[in-house]
Amino acid sequence: MRLIPVTQWNDHHAWPPQGGLRHLIFHANTNGFDTCVRRVGRRVLIDEAAFFVWADAQNGEGKSHA
Template identity: 45%
Template sequence: MTTTSCPARHDWRSIAALAEIVNGDAKKTTLSEHALRHYVRNADTNGLAPYVRKLGRKILISESGFYDWLRGYPEQNLHYL
């Protein structure tokens, strides 16, 4: 049984901000906002839900939680990367 730790308060990012952080200074986009939105829409089935918070229309994702989730996500399901 896995336990998820609670992300720090300063760890929450908007989808656009997280996409910018993930892509950094890369010449080519690694993970688009569209792909992140897809993962958020399916958060209940793909295991990302503990790292997603919805405040009205605003969606926030834990940066550290996202990276933890990404490390544990089955490779065959990363067709957007």
């Protein structure tokens, strides 16, 4: 598991931009993004692996389209 501070996310990944990430964090309790967020004191960290699992789920990955 790699935890990336929000301010350094774009050093590792182009998407989402920092503002978009902050929007996801702000609404984490309603959009399911809370599974990706770790808070240590005042620092907000993103669990990189959990982020991509969450992103795939948002895209309908693994859902039956029958």
